[in-house]
Amino acid sequence: MITPFDDNFKLENRSLVMYRLVDCHLYGKTHIIISMDNPSFDTILPMPDLSMAKRILCIQPHYDDNDIGAGATLAALQEKGAELIYLTVTNDLMGVMDASLSPTEAAETLKRDQAAAANIIGVKEQIWLGYPDAGEYDYFQVWRDLLKHIRMVKPDFIFAPDPWLTYEAHRDHYTTGLAAASAASLFGLTKIPSSDPAVDSTYEPHNLLGIAFYFTREPNYFSGVDATWEKKVEAVKCYKAQFDPDGMEQLLFALDFKARQFAERHGCDRAEGLKVLNTTSLHCGI
Ligand SMILES: [Zn+2]
Numbered sequence: 001m002i003t004p005f006d007d008n009f010k011l012e013n014r015s016l017v018m019y020r021l022v023d024c025h026l027y028g029k030t031h032i033i034i035s036m037d038n039p040s041f042d043t044i045l046p047m048p049d050l051s052m053a054k055r056i057l058c059i060q061p062h063y064d065d066n067d068i069g070a071g072a073t074l075a076a077l078q079e080k081g082a083e084l085i086y087l088t089v090t091n092d093l094m095g096v097m098d099a100s101l102s103p104t105e106a107a108e109t110l111k112r113d114q115a116a117a118a119n120i121i122g123v124k125e126q127i128w129l130g131y132p133d134a135g136e137y138d139y140f141q142v143w144r145d146l147l148k149h150i151r152m153v154k155p156d157f158i159f160a161p162d163p164w165l166t167y168e169a170h171r172d173h174y175t176t177g178l179a180a181a182s183a184a185s186l187f188g189l190t191k192i193p194s195s196d197p198a199v200d201s202t203y204e205p206h207n208l209l210g211i212a213f214y215f216t217r218e219p220n221y222f223s224g225v226d227a228t229w230e231k232k233v234e235a236v237k238c239y240k241a242q243f244d245p246d247g248m249e250q251l252l253f254a255l256d257f258k259a260r261q262f263a264e265r266h267g268c269d270r271a272e273g274l275k276v277l278n279t280t281s282l283h284c285g286i
Contacts, residue, residue: 043281047220048210050157050276055083057155059146059180061172062092062133063114064239068255069214070159071121071232072225073272078122079228085153086118087127089142089176094133095242109241117238120231139175141195146183148194151203158184162213162275177213184211185282211282212274219273222266229259229270 050073058066058074066074066086078084096106118126129145131137150158161168163177186192187208194200212221225232233252243251259270280286 042220043277043286045278045281045286047276048157048278050077050210050212050221050223050274051080052209053077053082053157055085055153055155056157056159057085057087057150057153058159059087059089059176061089061161061170061176062095063088063110064117064236064242065161065173065215066159067117067121067232067235067239068251069161070212070223070272070274071117071235072228072259072270073212073223073274074159075121075228075231075235076223076225082157083125084121084123085125085127085155086114086123087129087146087149088114089129089179090131090133090135090172091128092133092242094135097242097244106241113239113241117235120235120238134170134172139179142175143179143183144193144195146179147187147192148196148199150183150187150208151194151199154206156207156209158208158211160184160211160213162216162218164218165215166217168215173215181211181213181282184208184279208279210276210278212276214272214274216273216275218275219262221274221276222262222271223274224263224266224268224271225259226268226270 056074056077058070060066060069074084091107092110093103093106096109098106098109101109114126117123127149129142131142158180160180161173161177163174163181165174165177168174188205190200190203232255236252236255237248240248256270259272262271262273263269
């Protein structure tokens with residue numbers, strides 16, 4: 001049973017749009033925006049409530065992406081009681097600047113930086129998959145590893161980079177984002193084997209509320225982060241192995257600029273822009 005209510009309102013760009021409120025017995029109250037000027041057919045499913053997240057699996061291609069993309073939001077959720085589990089897909093060795101370090105020493109340096117940042121954000125646990133940074137590896141192996149870890153960790157929210165970010169050229173980013181999105185959509189189908197049969201055989205179904213993509217050009221959620229912005233800045237500053245002082249200054253400037261841009265018209269000084277979706281929306285444009 002779907003009951004539509006039509007209404008008209010003006011967006012801030014003054015184009016007249018039709019706002020259709022829909023009460024659906026399957027999905028609850030939701031809305032569809034239809035504009036003749038700029039058609040937008042967004043998901044019909046209500047946006048999951050990120051503030052309800054209590055156990056978050058944050059899937060990143062490299063050691064620093066979660067914090068650069070969403071560190072202030074994650075710190076705020078941690079302060080409200082959420083557990084943060086970070087999963088890093090690649091070994092991140094290509095970006096280490098000090099060429100005199102052996103791969104083992106470089107890996108230790110990265111983990112030291114990451115542990116210092118984790119201490120600031122409040123990360124409870126780190127998982128490393130160790131795929132070669134910017135190298136050749138199989139999408140399906142990553143995907144099956146993510147199925148395994150979603151079934152093990154049982155998160156109620158997943159964070160990942162948006163694999164559909166236009167002009168994203170780094171394969172690690174869109175491979176990780178796509179594998180995370182697909183695994184978030186399909187982990188409940190236990191006939192699909194993960195990379196660990198022992199995990200599959202003992203998995204008990206759990207509820208994943210939604211997925212939040214950072215590094216997105218289509219944010220639908222603007223997370224006001226004035227209270228935790230300094231935590232994010234201090235955490236990002238910990239990633240010394242991959243940024244010289246000039247590079248770090250440029251990165252922090254860019255993050256500050258984007259955060260102020262996202263905050264416009266949202267009643268705060270800085271915000272992180274996220275695409276927050278019900279995982280059912282990750283298939284066939286529902
Ligand atoms: Zn990255």
